[in-house]
Amino acid sequence: MVSADTPLNLNTGDRNTITTGPATVNPATGRPWGLAFPVFSIRDFVETQKALLDHLGVRRLALVAGASMGALQTIEWAVAYPDMVAHAMPVIGTDRVDAWIIGWLDIWAAPIRLDPNGKGGDYYGGPAPVAGLAEASRIVTHHARDRPWADTIGVQPAEGQDPRRSVTGRFAIERWLDDAATARARSSDANHFLYLIRANRLFLEGDENPEAALARSRARWLVVPSVSDRVFPIEHNRRLAATLKAQGRQVEVAELSGPRGHLEGVVSMAKVSDAIRRLTAE
Numbered sequence: 309m310v311s312a313d314t315p316l317n318l319n320t321g322d323r324n325t326i327t328t329g330p331a332t333v334n335p336a337t338g339r340p341w342g343l344a345f346p347v348f349s350i351r352d353f354v355e356t357q358k359a360l361l362d363h364l365g366v367r368r369l370a371l372v373a374g375a376s377m378g379a380l381q382t383i384e385w386a387v388a389y390p391d392m393v394a395h396a397m398p399v400i401g402t403d404r405v406d407a408w409i410i411g412w413l414d415i416w417a418a419p420i421r422l423d424p425n426g427k428g429g430d431y432y433g434g435p436a437p438v439a440g441l442a443e444a445s446r447i448v449t450h451h452a453r454d455r456p457w458a459d460t461i462g463v464q465p466a467e468g469q470d471p472r473r474s475v476t477g478r479f480a481i482e483r484w485l486d487d488a489a490t491a492r493a494r495s496s497d498a499n500h501f502l503y504l505i506r507a508n509r510l511f512l513e514g515d516e517n518p519e520a521a522l523a524r525s526r527a528r529w530l531v532v533p534s535v536s537d538r539v540f541p542i543e544h545n546r547r548l549a550a551t552l553k554a555q556g557r558q559v560e561v562a563e564l565s566g567p568r569g570h571l572e573g574v575v576s577m578a579k580v581s582d583a584i585r586r587l588t589a590e
Contacts, residue, residue, distance in 0.1 A: 350512070
């Protein structure tokens with residue numbers, strides 16, 4: 309098994325993360341790259357992984373798998389190196405990043421752009437746009453879940469708050485999202501967040517259309533979507549499977565159900581263990 313950090317990993321504050329991106333020092337200037345760092349696409353992530361595998365002497369992959377942005381990389385792997393990928397398992401992914409998804413990604417990024425500490429990406433050495441990054445993380449955190457999950461928290465006020473008497477009073481769901489997003493922002497980098505959003509927008513960039521790209525694949529596929537996914541809709545995954553089947557590929561779809569929306573593909577993979585065994589047995 310090979311698992312590697314990608315360029316632009318968000319968790320730059322985690323000492324166990326090894327990555328390169330806007331927060332990395334540019335050797336030509338001695339300062340962090342900031343927004344001068346080159347734009348990356350999903351295919352660029354695949355190419356860095358391919359270079360690692362070449363270095364390790366790996367010539368054939370029994371299975372390429374990943375969730376969310378990892379699903380996009382899985383698809384790029386299958387179409388970029390069809391002779392190398394035997395099995396592909398995109399989890400909570402999509403067959404295309406359309407205008408609707410791009411619009412949502414822009415909403416994710418907006419709080420960082422509006423944070424005065426952002427300084428056009430040149431904030432290293434001074435106050436970072438932590439507030440903007442936390443708000444962006446809050447939007448993503450809520451978007452990646454579904455309504456039944458929120459119902460477990462309910463509409464009660466946060467402890468010590470009374471939204472009926474003060475416009476600044478917080479509900480419990482608002483406090484939960486604040487706490488989760490603030491914790492994530494402490495170990496993350498805002499510029500890396502922006503670059504990851506751009507990489508997602510450039511999924512299958514350079515291909516005429518998704519159908520033409522998928523036609524190059526020779527893998528056997530297991531598509532694992534979440535029925536309640538609000539980030540990468542279930543319809544996109546069903547269309548991915550239908551396209552592959554029409555092109556003569558072997559495809560199974562194992563749909564995840566549950567209250568966590570997009571995150572079902574992170575916490576509920578045990579539900580599709582039998583489908584994974586079938587995929588890897590052939």
